[in-house]
Amino acid sequence: MSGWRRHVLGMVLALSAATGAIAQDKPFSGITLKMLGIGDTSVTRLAKITGEFEEMTGAKVQIDMLPYPGLIDKITIETSSDNPTYQLLWVDSPWIGVLGEAGSLQDLTDFAKRDAKEIGLDDIIPVQLQENSWQGRLLAFPASGMIWHVNYRQDLFENQDEKTAFKAKYNYDLAPPTTFAQYHDIAEFFTRKKGEKLAGKVLASDFYGTAQSYSRVQGAITHDYFPIMRAFGGDYWDPKTGLCTMTGEPHVKAAEFMKSLVPFNPPDYLGLMWDIQSGYMERGETAIAGYWSVRTVRLTNPAEAKLPTIGKAGFSASPTVDGKPEPTYTGSLSFAINSKIPDKEKEAAWAFIKWGTSEKIMRRLADEGWGISQFRKSILSDPALQAKYPYYKVLLDTQNNARRRIFHPFYANVEENFGVELSKYMAGETQTAEEALKTACDAVNEQLESIPLETRLRWINDEPVAVLAK
Amino acid sequence: MTYVRSRNRRLAGTFLLPTAAVLFLTTIYPMLYALWLSLRNYDLAKPFIPRIFVGLKNYREVLTSDAFLHSLVVTFKLMAVTLSVQFVLGVGMAILVTQRLPGMAFIRTLLLIPMMISPVIVGLVWLFLYFPELGYLNYFLSMVGLNPIPWITSTQWALTAIAIADIWQWTPFIMMGTAAALQSLSPEPYEAARIDGNSTIDVFLHVTLPQLKPVLISLMFLRAIDAFKIYDIIFVLTKGGPADATETIALYIYRQSFTFWRMGVGAAASFVSLIVISVLITLFFRSMQKSAASR
Numbered sequence: 001m002s003g004w005r006r007h008v009l010g011m012v013l014a015l016s017a018a019t020g021a022i023a024q025d026k027p028f029s030g031i032t033l034k035m036l037g038i039g040d041t042s043v044t045r046l047a048k049i050t051g052e053f054e055e056m057t058g059a060k061v062q063i064d065m066l067p068y069p070g071l072i073d074k075i076t077i078e079t080s081s082d083n084p085t086y087q088l089l090w091v092d093s094p095w096i097g098v099l100g101e102a103g104s105l106q107d108l109t110d111f112a113k114r115d116a117k118e119i120g121l122d123d124i125i126p127v128q129l130q131e132n133s134w135q136g137r138l139l140a141f142p143a144s145g146m147i148w149h150v151n152y153r154q155d156l157f158e159n160q161d162e163k164t165a166f167k168a169k170y171n172y173d174l175a176p177p178t179t180f181a182q183y184h185d186i187a188e189f190f191t192r193k194k195g196e197k198l199a200g201k202v203l204a205s206d207f208y209g210t211a212q213s214y215s216r217v218q219g220a221i222t223h224d225y226f227p228i229m230r231a232f233g234g235d236y237w238d239p240k241t242g243l244c245t246m247t248g249e250p251h252v253k254a255a256e257f258m259k260s261l262v263p264f265n266p267p268d269y270l271g272l273m274w275d276i277q278s279g280y281m282e283r284g285e286t287a288i289a290g291y292w293s294v295r296t297v298r299l300t301n302p303a304e305a306k307l308p309t310i311g312k313a314g315f316s317a318s319p320t321v322d323g324k325p326e327p328t329y330t331g332s333l334s335f336a337i338n339s340k341i342p343d344k345e346k347e348a349a350w351a352f353i354k355w356g357t358s359e360k361i362m363r364r365l366a367d368e369g370w371g372i373s374q375f376r377k378s379i380l381s382d383p384a385l386q387a388k389y390p391y392y393k394v395l396l397d398t399q400n401n402a403r404r405r406i407f408h409p410f411y412a413n414v415e416e417n418f419g420v421e422l423s424k425y426m427a428g429e430t431q432t433a434e435e436a437l438k439t440a441c442d443a444v445n446e447q448l449e450s451i452p453l454e455t456r457l458r459w460i461n462d463e464p465v466a467v468l469a470k
Numbered sequence: 471m472t473y474v475r476s477r478n479r480r481l482a483g484t485f486l487l488p489t490a491a492v493l494f495l496t497t498i499y500p501m502l503y504a505l506w507l508s509l510r511n512y513d514l515a516k517p518f519i520p521r522i523f524v525g526l527k528n529y530r531e532v533l534t535s536d537a538f539l540h541s542l543v544v545t546f547k548l549m550a551v552t553l554s555v556q557f558v559l560g561v562g563m564a565i566l567v568t569q570r571l572p573g574m575a576f577i578r579t580l581l582l583i584p585m586m587i588s589p590v591i592v593g594l595v596w597l598f599l600y601f602p603e604l605g606y607l608n609y610f611l612s613m614v615g616l617n618p619i620p621w622i623t624s625t626q627w628a629l630t631a632i633a634i635a636d637i638w639q640w641t642p643f644i645m646m647g648t649a650a651a652l653q654s655l656s657p658e659p660y661e662a663a664r665i666d667g668n669s670t671i672d673v674f675l676h677v678t679l680p681q682l683k684p685v686l687i688s689l690m691f692l693r694a695i696d697a698f699k700i701y702d703i704i705f706v707l708t709k710g711g712p713a714d715a716t717e718t719i720a721l722y723i724y725r726q727s728f729t730f731w732r733m734g735v736g737a738a739a740s741f742v743s744l745i746v747i748s749v750l751i752t753l754f755f756r757s758m759q760k761s762a763a764s765r
Contacts (some may be wrong), residue, residue, distance in 0.1 A: 080515075215712065216709075216711045267618065267624075270625070423711060423713045424714060429714075
């Protein structure tokens, strides 16, 4: 063998040895993780940097981002198959019940306990872990912590002309609402027609006092109704029978309150669902809106919303009936592992979850201006980040006194039945709130009654999540 | 001879086997499976609920359900509006495009385009037009000083909006069928009518229409079946809403099967709707036969 040939051969061998060594350093080389996800900030932020995870671990990550409506349908089909396509699943916390009872999600309790220090378990707001539990088992890991709260046009609230006019009309100062009555007044006050003045400027188009979800699609209206209903003192289930009990006075009052806001909403209120609804605030076309904090993150980013360029968004806790603080309605958008995948893939999927939800990544995204509605105390309480994202303080304060969202295995039935019936009531097709709520509740109970009492009671019992047990 | 006949039969059977197998796998087996499902309490999302035999319970639930009856009414309303408008417009357009005028061949091709587009795409196109705040239709209305219309977000307008989209897509189908029939009509009755001094309207009503009747009836029959199954456009535009204003039978079945995951109830509703459409078709054929016999 000639000298140059030996030289080339030596280089090839050295290169392949080095490549092999690198491959061995990467524990999940050859694994591809597919995520059935959503085009929401909890995923979109991360999707841009998944190459870094592959660089570190060798595992490729492919995220399919689908719209929220219909996503649970695809997850249901995916998890009922014995040959899964997706290793990672994006889940909304109310889906935990049905997916947990069906055994579709990997129990993460042992993983989380084993890696408690690495994931900073103590840094996570406890209700976010509770949100992702079913019967005490941790079945998903928070990727974005949500609260139901109020976004408002702070620039309008601080305008002297508007403040004076408000005081003259309602006899109290214009400020973020602490009661639902105040919320109603503010929505009414700011509802203006094209040609009228707003903060001294003539409006080129109608301005809406508020923009709430009244659409039946994927039960969007229930996402607005349930926090209000809970704040009015209502509950979902009868603790003695485990059946739907959403027909009482607080439930009716909450529905009537929502209907009283209809005149202050955009004319397409029956079509308002999450993104369309929040679009009104993002474009600065409404004065106040109760909403999930997951889209609030867009309101401070000029690349994602028009509002920062024409005004300023303000943030406050959700109002209550009497103005006294009470637990906030919370939720969690999370990552879960398909229970039917091989163990090696489970480890890779867990590694991805740890990486994608880590304090390091969360802080980096926040620093770079792409903050996610947070679930980590250290980030939410950071004074520099609080100054950058004013809603962080609201998120932190309210999540410390939060109430878990609905988690029942029949959530889809509740969401759909109440979605349609409440929407019909808001449209005036059903005359009274009582009638609408009774129809929806009866439809849910008709199916629930076939379930043994013992099971029904177990389903409404919120067992404390085991990973938090000391 | 007998041997040859028997061999031919076997050969024919062999050739038919693949078709029969495909037919069995794609039509008969799914239908039998749906029938089996319709008799069970089968929830795909909740495997922890026993999937037991429940007899006719699902059928009873469907037939006594206000939502199902409402969806039936919505379906018939939509069917009545779309079919009548499509026929008036379609026949009119057919008369127009069969005139010997310059550029008619090009116009005829243009008019056929909507029919060739997938209903989902048609839904998306109309979604852009109808979209409450940013839609083109409301933009044009505002340009002429009119108030915006909540096309797909009002219970008063939503069904009309669906009907307009369906009419836009399927009127060309009626036009095409009618135009083909018009071009094949014999010229003799027209010459006779002209010699008798009949007006154009009289000729159309008493010569053209009776000759077109069999074709129009067939077209109506095909469109009626399609209208009964309408799903795609509604799913894209309103998903059955607002409230339940556009929830047709197909949407009701979808909701039971893929929102509640109650496959048994969804299957039962499918069979009920199959029976309804079968009864309609039977009545329709009987009336056609009677009409033919009376002539």
